[in-house]
Amino acid sequence: MITRRQKELLGYIIAAVQAKGIPPTVSEMAKALKVRSKNAVAKLLYALEEEGYVKRDGTARGIQVLDEFGNEVRAGIQSVPLLGTVPAGGPIIVEQHVEEWVNLPNSFLRGRKDVFLLQVRGDSMIGAGILEGDLVIVKPTREVRTGDIVVALLHDEATVKRFVEINGRRYLKPENPKYQNIYPNDEWSVQGKVVGVIRQLE
Amino acid sequence: MITRRQKELLGYIIAAVQAKGIPPTVSEMAKALKVRSKNAVAKLLYALEEEGYVKRDGTARGIQVLDEFGNEVRAGIQSVPLLGTVPAGGPIIVEQHVEEWVNLPNSFLRGRKDVFLLQVRGDSMIGAGILEGDLVIVKPTREVRTGDIVVALLHDEATVKRFVEINGRRYLKPENPKYQNIYPNDEWSVQGKVVGVIRQLE
DNA sequence: TCTTATGGTAAACAATCGTTCACCTATATG
């Protein structure tokens, strides 16, 4: 529902906010789009606002870029959803399952826009330095390699384990001698790959 | 070298940036300071710029707040120094020892302004889920309690260990059976307390 | 073919922007 030109403008606004810290003026946008009239920008902005991509307040530089959930996009930060439960089918990030929105700096995410957070339960990964209560940053993907720490869906519950593939045989390996490997007959599916760990002490 | 009134204005600008995402206009600042003339604000801004607290570019809302090191202060983020080495005496955070500035969201720091980061070397804390290469968030303090994970200076080198005090006897305990406890005769001093751990995988 | 949606030019508009000027009022310091 958004045209190529509108997307172009939105991209520029986001880039400008990230780079300079403040949103651009209409004139600056016109210059960036190589357009001589401010009205051309005004029409694009009107369309973007109608579709809920931006919010305007009429004052100088008074443009806020909203993400797909209507939250403000700010310089250097991204809001990342902390999921309570991970649903079995369909898209992983559903508002229903979002417990909280956590701000993370862009440098953490390296440009990825689709990551989510998950709070670790249990002690099955203490050998890999992942403790109960830790937040893991997860990049949704099904393409994982041996040695990756992954988030898998096991018996309708999200679990963090190490992924291993030997001779075409794929299994999940807990990093704790108390637990046993999980083999394919247990019905599990990889949902994503852990790309970061965050722990708050005290 | 900064007056009370100037500090008041600086505080408002920072608060406004954090709250709304964009810096205030001169008129908005005048209203906030309950002042009728924009010139009053202009003079305060001139003084703040002279002292290096802000930077102006003349355009609408073109004010950047700079931190004590001249870096831009942005909404929701703080720049935290990653230290290469930890000096024995004097203030811990010296520009000389700063390897890099890392952006962390305010929610991580819980309002603390004096924390720093340290990259962990070695495997002496794997039992506590702290691996080689992890970044630890450190709050500088000498007041620590049994069980706290601390940063200590041992033989002129920074080390991360667990702090234990039993019957008035204080020692450092590595969380790895390969290493032995470190007792007072080894000459060590607590520099701070670990309040967070960050790991980037992949 | 007619109509609609999208994007553009050019000009004008009032409102707001930051800056500057002359002048005033305390307060502290010599």
Add this chain to the structure above:
DNA sequence: CATATAGGTGAACGATTGTTTACCATAAGA
């Protein structure tokens, strides 16, 4: 006392702000 400094009033200035209007060009659909 004289003087410098910090902070303030009020007005004016030109530049920039976002918005609006009238008109044009192109492409897609009915």
